[in-house]
Amino acid sequence: MVECLPNFPDFSPAEKEELIVRLFAELQLLRETVETLTNRVEFLEAENRELKDEVNELRGKLARNSQNSSQPPSSDGLKKPQPKSLRKPSGQKPGGQQGHSGARLEMVDQPDHIVSHTLEECQQCGYSLEAVDVAGYRRRQVVDLPPIKLEVTEHRTEIRCCPGCGCRNEAAFPAEVKTSVQYGSRIKSLLVYLNQYQLLPYERTCQLAEDLFAHTISQGTLSNWNAECYRNLESTEEQIRQAILASEVVHFDETGIRRQGQLHWLHVAGTERLTYYGLHARRGTEAMNALGILENYTGCAVHDHWKSYFKYSCDHSLCNAHHLRELTYLAEQDQQDWAAAMIGLLLEAKEMSEAASENCLAEDSSELASIRLRYDALIAKGLAQNLPPPQRLEKKKRGRRKQSKAKNLLDRLRDFKAEVLAFLTHPSPFRQQQGPFDNNQGERDIRMAKLKQKISGCFRGENGGKIFSRIRGYVSTLRKNDLKILDGIQSTFNQSPSLPSHILAAE
Numbered sequence: 001m002v003e004c005l006p007n008f009p010d011f012s013p014a015e016k017e018e019l020i021v022r023l024f025a026e027l028q029l030l031r032e033t034v035e036t037l038t039n040r041v042e043f044l045e046a047e048n049r050e051l052k053d054e055v056n057e058l059r060g061k062l063a064r065n066s067q068n069s070s071q072p073p074s075s076d077g078l079k080k081p082q083p084k085s086l087r088k089p090s091g092q093k094p095g096g097q098q099g100h101s102g103a104r105l106e107m108v109d110q111p112d113h114i115v116s117h118t119l120e121e122c123q124q125c126g127y128s129l130e131a132v133d134v135a136g137y138r139r140r141q142v143v144d145l146p147p148i149k150l151e152v153t154e155h156r157t158e159i160r161c162c163p164g165c166g167c168r169n170e171a172a173f174p175a176e177v178k179t180s181v182q183y184g185s186r187i188k189s190l191l192v193y194l195n196q197y198q199l200l201p202y203e204r205t206c207q208l209a210e211d212l213f214a215h216t217i218s219q220g221t222l223s224n225w226n227a228e229c230y231r232n233l234e235s236t237e238e239q240i241r242q243a244i245l246a247s248e249v250v251h252f253d254e255t256g257i258r259r260q261g262q263l264h265w266l267h268v269a270g271t272e273r274l275t276y277y278g279l280h281a282r283r284g285t286e287a288m289n290a291l292g293i294l295e296n297y298t299g300c301a302v303h304d305h306w307k308s309y310f311k312y313s314c315d316h317s318l319c320n321a322h323h324l325r326e327l328t329y330l331a332e333q334d335q336q337d338w339a340a341a342m343i344g345l346l347l348e349a350k351e352m353s354e355a356a357s358e359n360c361l362a363e364d365s366s367e368l369a370s371i372r373l374r375y376d377a378l379i380a381k382g383l384a385q386n387l388p389p390p391q392r393l394e395k396k397k398r399g400r401r402k403q404s405k406a407k408n409l410l411d412r413l414r415d416f417k418a419e420v421l422a423f424l425t426h427p428s429p430f431r432q433q434q435g436p437f438d439n440n441q442g443e444r445d446i447r448m449a450k451l452k453q454k455i456s457g458c459f460r461g462e463n464g465g466k467i468f469s470r471i472r473g474y475v476s477t478l479r480k481n482d483l484k485i486l487d488g489i490q491s492t493f494n495q496s497p498s499l500p501s502h503i504l505a506a507e
Contacts, residue, residue, distance in 0.1 A: 060333060068329035070322055107141050150213045188225045189490035195222060196471045197485055201456040230467040232492040237470050240276050240477055243503045245297055247271045251442030252303040254283055257449050258458035259465045269293045270445040275476035277469035284308040300426050302436040305412060317422035319439035320346055326409050336406060338382040345374055350437050353424050361424050368424055382410045
């Protein structure tokens, strides 16, 4: 080893040996230092990546709002985002369009009351006009409410004794007149309507009744009326459920609502004409089975990506309104061009399906094949832009590896391609319905639950949620079929709840 070194005339062999040892020690120290610094750099790079990801995640949370995510508008705070829509402008001016059948206050031919205003003398010379015939009239009508008061109808049954045998005979009261003094179906239906449909709290509903009728009705009485309406609608609710089971497309959704201080879930199954609600302590399969629809349903279920829905064997169609909002976020905040292109493709496909017969495309059509190919190409492009970071050589953490929001969305769009594009091949049961492109129908049906909580709070009793769900489902079905809600509720107290004609035709 000594012979390999250059010749140092000023060093003795012992000094050269000592120098070599010292140099090798310094070299070893340098190697250890380099290794330490390399490990430190790797650690700092990894930490920097994590911090960047955390910063991006926090910035993303600040940037998310109701326009680019599934957050409700109430979460936007005081700084509301600029309203924007993915719909294309129609080019028409706001308001009624040409040919629109307007509605205004019109005079009636037979008014309820006529008030004549007479003339006694000429307005110019003062001549008496009392004996002069009326030459004509000018009319003006005032539309107003009559004085509001409760009417009392007394029912009297005759009692007659038979002169032949002395039997005492008494006529029967009507079936609905059961006690010596009771309320009628009109006042019952009005207060149930205000409480269950207009969502007035019990106290305010009773206060309104006192202000309108100068008559005190207790909250307990109103609660009993709600319970009576609930009992009378039992068979009607089952008819609605059976009609939903026979529907080709049904929208499903759920939202949290509190009962007795505990979080419960209000589930809905709805179509363009029908609504069915159910309140349950669970959100997943247990609650869906209790609803009694999905486990027996064979049509197309439209919903968001809640995994419990996929446990049922019916056809599935995912809500693309959710996808559009998530894609909007990626296009605007993360500047991912594939997301903007995917938005355009989905909207183009939607317009194409609406223009086709029955709002759907044939399986062997060239348009459908083109959309699917473009869809796959955009997914591949997005996956190439969102490659997972290299796995570090360290102890593997338990559980699924965390991914970016873009990667999570891409995985869903790739793995559930058939469900995302189901609206292209599934016919719409109603021509005016835009097929199962989104779950807006289900979201509209469930939205009133949040309004209920905002106005009236949670359900304090055990049965309040069940009563609300059944009555509200019946009322929503009436409204979707343009039937008068107040008349429908009154019919329940007469033991003959009115139903839409297409439900009765199916029976």
